[in-house]
Amino acid sequence: MTTHPIDRIAALPAYVPGKPAKVKLASNENPFPPLPSVIKAIAVAAGEINRYPDTASLELRDRVAGKYRVLPEQVAIGAGSLTIGEQILQAFTHEGDEIVYGWRSFEAYPLVSAVVGVRAIQVPLREHAYDLDAMLAAITDRTRVVIVCNPNNPTGTAVQRDQLVAFLDAVPQDVLVIIDEAYGEYIDDPQIASGVDLITGRQNACLLKTFSKAYGLAALRIGYVISENLDIAASVGKTAMPFSVSTIAQAAAIASLDAENELRDRVELTTSERARLTTELRALGWTVPDSHANFVWIDAGSDTPELVRRLGAVGISGRAFGEEGIRVTVGTPDENDLFLSAVRG
Numbered sequence: 001m002t003t004h005p006i007d008r009i010a011a012l013p014a015y016v017p018g019k020p021a022k023v024k025l026a027s028n029e030n031p032f033p034p035l036p037s038v039i040k041a042i043a044v045a046a047g048e049i050n051r052y053p054d055t056a057s058l059e060l061r062d063r064v065a066g067k068y069r070v071l072p073e074q075v076a077i078g079a080g081s082l083t084i085g086e087q088i089l090q091a092f093t094h095e096g097d098e099i100v101y102g103w104r105s106f107e108a109y110p111l112v113s114a115v116v117g118v119r120a121i122q123v124p125l126r127e128h129a130y131d132l133d134a135m136l137a138a139i140t141d142r143t144r145v146v147i148v149c150n151p152n153n154p155t156g157t158a159v160q161r162d163q164l165v166a167f168l169d170a171v172p173q174d175v176l177v178i179i180d181e182a183y184g185e186y187i188d189d190p191q192i193a194s195g196v197d198l199i200t201g202r203q204n205a206c207l208l209k210t211f212s213k214a215y216g217l218a219a220l221r222i223g224y225v226i227s228e229n230l231d232i233a234a235s236v237g238k239t240a241m242p243f244s245v246s247t248i249a250q251a252a253a254i255a256s257l258d259a260e261n262e263l264r265d266r267v268e269l270t271t272s273e274r275a276r277l278t279t280e281l282r283a284l285g286w287t288v289p290d291s292h293a294n295f296v297w298i299d300a301g302s303d304t305p306e307l308v309r310r311l312g313a314v315g316i317s318g319r320a321f322g323e324e325g326i327r328v329t330v331g332t333p334d335e336n337d338l339f340l341s342a343v344r345g
Ligand SMILES: *Cc1c(COP(=O)(O)O)cnc(C)c1O
Pocket: 028, 079, 080, 081, 082, 083, 106, 149, 153, 180, 182, 209, 210, 211, 212, 213, 218, 221, 222, 223
């Protein structure tokens, strides 16, 4: 006899490290290095790491609340938005309860569902996009949480504002809707639903945001949640591993909020490059849905392995899913040129 992990943990796949690539377009990272002002704030914070961080990230929490014009109590900072999502599941579900989300969507959703012990109900996408009617139909007495990944990872699609509002209006009051807006900053179409007014006046909805993508702080692990239901931020505070958001991450996030104009220029470069990639890939005959994020999805089907091979031959990594398709992050203009020439073969 020896000790064993419980079945649902033992059944999870082990982490497989990504192959080193010359041009890494596999993880939807911001391709630009941190701003000098952010590096400076990190350097200053580095001088204080003998002390534990402010566990509630109060200064940053106030800044985020000010940015969205909500009360500080409506906001919780956490060690990445994925961690916050898991904490919300811990706090709002019993083992065996159901969680509904679209599929294919963010790869981490099934993992955190299994870790927490909720049953994942995966509702197939329709034309690469979240099918909100089908999701509504999938809600049962046992559903406690619904996730809407908007824009969706890996397809880049996003739901229209009126559709999402109608969905939020229709979801039962005792089911919590998590709107995962990891890529919200890359939305430039006013028809697309995003932002804090989606959750205004709702007790059963929250907005999950991250500093990992548009703000370029992926390695620092920092994100936040906003909700009018004060139990959400409070529960994230209670379930957090104490001190998991470092002083350095908090300082970098504050410096990034101070530099939003500079960061917005980078986001605009990414969205214009996204349009260029989409146009060129379609001209080459590939099926590419409209993306509202910092990546494009190539619905390559059985050609996916060949595409992976062409990219790999010049040292580019994307994120491929079997014979379904491949997600490629929008890189710098030079990286995107290299990517397009590799696709041409
Ligand atoms: C990248 C990503 C996140 C961000 O996760 P962090 O933990 O904040 O780095 C969250 N949701 C989706 C859909 C993502 O793609």
